[in-house]
Amino acid sequence: MRISELSRRSGVPNATIKFYLRKGLLPPGRATAATQAEYDETHLRRLRLIRALISVRGLTVNATREVLSAVSEHEADVHQVLGLALGAKRVDQDGEPDTQPGMSDVDALVARLGWQLSEHTPARGVIAETLETLRSLGTDFSWRALVPYAELAQRTAVLDLDQLKDTDDALERAERAVLLTVLLEPALLALRRMAQEHESAVRHGAIPGPSVPGPGGG
Amino acid sequence: MRISELSRRSGVPNATIKFYLRKGLLPPGRATAATQAEYDETHLRRLRLIRALISVRGLTVNATREVLSAVSEHEADVHQVLGLALGAKRVDQDGEPDTQPGMSDVDALVARLGWQLSEHTPARGVIAETLETLRSLGTDFSWRALVPYAELAQRTAVLDLDQLKDTDDALERAERAVLLTVLLEPALLALRRMAQEHESAVRHGAIPGPSVPGPGGG
DNA sequence: CATGACTGGAGAGTGGCAGTATCCATACTA
DNA sequence: TAGTATGGATACTGCCACTCTCCAGTCATG
Numbered sequence: 001m002r003i004s005e006l007s008r009r010s011g012v013p014n015a016t017i018k019f020y021l022r023k024g025l026l027p028p029g030r031a032t033a034a035t036q037a038e039y040d041e042t043h044l045r046r047l048r049l050i051r052a053l054i055s056v057r058g059l060t061v062n063a064t065r066e067v068l069s070a071v072s073e074h075e076a077d078v079h080q081v082l083g084l085a086l087g088a089k090r091v092d093q094d095g096e097p098d099t100q101p102g103m104s105d106v107d108a109l110v111a112r113l114g115w116q117l118s119e120h121t122p123a124r125g126v127i128a129e130t131l132e133t134l135r136s137l138g139t140d141f142s143w144r145a146l147v148p149y150a151e152l153a154q155r156t157a158v159l160d161l162d163q164l165k166d167t168d169d170a171l172e173r174a175e176r177a178v179l180l181t182v183l184l185e186p187a188l189l190a191l192r193r194m195a196q197e198h199e200s201a202v203r204h205g206a207i208p209g210p211s212v213p214g215p216g217g218g
Numbered sequence: 219m220r221i222s223e224l225s226r227r228s229g230v231p232n233a234t235i236k237f238y239l240r241k242g243l244l245p246p247g248r249a250t251a252a253t254q255a256e257y258d259e260t261h262l263r264r265l266r267l268i269r270a271l272i273s274v275r276g277l278t279v280n281a282t283r284e285v286l287s288a289v290s291e292h293e294a295d296v297h298q299v300l301g302l303a304l305g306a307k308r309v310d311q312d313g314e315p316d317t318q319p320g321m322s323d324v325d326a327l328v329a330r331l332g333w334q335l336s337e338h339t340p341a342r343g344v345i346a347e348t349l350e351t352l353r354s355l356g357t358d359f360s361w362r363a364l365v366p367y368a369e370l371a372q373r374t375a376v377l378d379l380d381q382l383k384d385t386d387d388a389l390e391r392a393e394r395a396v397l398l399t400v401l402l403e404p405a406l407l408a409l410r411r412m413a414q415e416h417e418s419a420v421r422h423g424a425i426p427g428p429s430v431p432g433p434g435g436g
Numbered sequence: 437c438a439t440g441a442c443t444g445g446a447g448a449g450t451g452g453c454a455g456t457a458t459c460c461a462t463a464c465t466a
Numbered sequence: 467t468a469g470t471a472t473g474g475a476t477a478c479t480g481c482c483a484c485t486c487t488c489c490a491g492t493c494a495t496g
Contacts, residue, residue, distance in 0.1 A: 002471080002472070003471090003472070003473080004471075004472085013455085013456080015455070015456050015457070016454090016455060016456080018456095018473075018474080019454080019455060019456080021473085021474090022474080022475085023454095028473095029473095031473090032463095033462080033463060033464085033472090033473095034461085034462060034463075034472095034473080035461075035462045035463055035464095035471090035472050035473045035474080036462085036463060036464080036471095036472060036473075037472080037473070045355075045356075048354065048355055049355065052351050052355060054454085056347060056348065056351045060453080060454090061453080061454070062453095110412070113416075115412060115413070115415075115416040116416055116419055117412055117415055117416060118415070121411070121412060121415065123408035123409070123411045123412045124408075124412075126404050126405060126407075126408040127405050127408050127409065129274060129404075130274065130401060130402065130404060130405035130408075131405075133270050133274045133401060134397065134401065136266065137263075137266055137267065137270060137397065138263075139394065139397060141381075141397075141398075145381070146405070146409070148377055149374065149377060149402075149405075149406060149409060150409045150412075150413065152370050152373055152374050152377075153406065153409035153410045153412075153413045154413040154416070154417065155370055156367065156370050156410050156413065157410060157413035157414040157416070157417040157418075158417060159366050159367060159370075160410075160414055160417075161414065161417055161418060161421060163359075163363070176357065179352065179355065179357060179359075180359075181410075181411065181414065183348060183351060183352065184348065184367075185407055186344050186347075186348060187344060187345050187348035187349075187364070187367075188367060188371065188407075188410075189344075189403050189406075189407075190340075190341035190342075190344040190345050190348075191341070191345065191364070191367060191368045191371035192371045192374050192375060192378075192399075192403075192406075193339070193341045193399065194328070194333060194335055194339060194341045194342075194368075194371075195333070195368065195371045195372040195374065195375035196375040196378055196379065196399065197333075197335055197336070197339065198331075198333040198334055198335060198372070198375070199372065199375040199376060199378075199379055200375075200379060201334055203379060220442080220443070221442090221443070221444075222442075222443085231484085231485080233484075233485050233486070234483090234484065234485080236444075236445075236446095236485095237483080237484060237485080239444085239445090240445080240446080241483095246444095247444090249444090250492095251443090251444095251491075251492060251493090252443095252444085252490085252491055252492075253442090253443050253444050253445080253490070253491040253492055254442095254443060254444075254491085254492060254493080255443080255444070272483085278482080278483090279482080279483065279484095
């Protein structure tokens with residue numbers, strides 16, 4: 001398949017495909033001549049994934065490339081892929097991330113939860129920054145308030161990994177991990193907002209209904 | 219307080235404050251003359267909130283304005299504020315949102331959960347879009363798979379609303395709702411990623427540890 | 437009243453980024 | 467051999483979050 005067919009089948013304009021090739025989002029096709037290359041189904045699938053990450057999730061091109069290169073390089077180690085820089089957070093160039101204010105709170109939180117994480121997971125910085133911002137805004141929100149949220153996040157992670165169980169192929173598994181981790185993020189936040197609206201209405205007395213389904217937690 | 223002091227106390231450049239005033243993010247000060255206005259502590263607090271929403275959460279200026287105007291207009295009705303267009307999703311101009319593909323799945327999901335929501339909550343569209351994207355990518359992910367996620371989201375919402383219980387002042391309450399809803403979003407996603415990494419390591423056999431804390435769910 | 441610093445407001449300019457358009461030498465295709 | 471398509475490079479567009487510049491009006495001081 002050449003670039004025009006790739007464009008036709010994906011709905012992505014020719015020029016945009018070239019742009020993604022240039023940016024390293026899409027691996028180059030198998031060159032058959034100086035100005036000719038052959039693309040296959042994996043390119044098509046990759047291209048659709050790129051569009052989803054960029055337009056649905058709203059990732060930047062750079063963040064998308066990092067995610068995808070992680071998928072390609074660590075196909076087998078899904079648990080390595082999952083902790084990646086998926087938030088498109090800007091980095092504070094060459095500064096020790098450990099010196100970031102609020103990071104000790106994150107360490108305390110992680111220790112309390114008993115989580116074993118790689119030291120340089122960018123997610124740590126995100127949490128530190130959030131806590132610091134909340135503090136600067138004058139709230140009394142501390143890392144302890146995050147503990148119950150973290151336990152719910154852990155159950156969410158259990159659901160996530162359960163979704164991966166029935167996939168054997170390494171590449172497919174890694175791609176599915178990305179889909180479930182990254183693409184589901186806006187949906188999960190939307191679910192939270194809807195649940196807030198419902199729960200708020202319930203507490204307001206307007207609507208009868210159980211506050212929390214299932215056992216425990218409440 | 220005049221604009222320079224506002225700038226000094228918030229750390230936001232003079233020109234940027236003017237920009238926010240022009241864009242309607244920051245309400246104008248009390249005019250004392252044709253070229254003179256007086257700002258107070260609420261402006262300072264609002265300004266810090268704006269910076270947090272834009273730089274920490276990554277909202278666009280327009281999305282931030284919508285959130286803030288909602289806070290101002292519905293100070294008392296927190297449950298109205300919570301369901302808002304916080305995701306900075308682009309809208310498909312003048313199209314009936316009900317005609318969006320996948321929306322019937324969202325209706326089924328909401329019905330299954332027993333949630334009572336306003337009809338035009340933008341969160342519905344986000345979920346529909348996500349489901350549609352996952353379908354177009356060839357996964358077998360249906361709305362039923364979202365049910366357990368939604369139940370966890372509901373517990374998260376319970377935590378969120380609990381955080382608001384001890385606040386009486388309407389404006390403070392609405393602002394706190396925004397903080398917890400919007401500003402916490404990146405942190406919650408980060409918690410999920412960290413939990414995924416931990417859970418994946420546990421399942422991989424590398425680390426001993428309980429899969430899920432607390433009762434139920436597992 | 438004169439002078440200079442400051443103010444609010446408006447328009448233009450900047451830099452970054454995603455995507456698009458144009459060229460060009462080359463390569464298939466009729 | 468003429469016409470179309472390709473890959474690659476470069477330049478351009480449009481959007482957006484600022485940021486700069488200018489201006490008349492205002493205030494503080496002498």
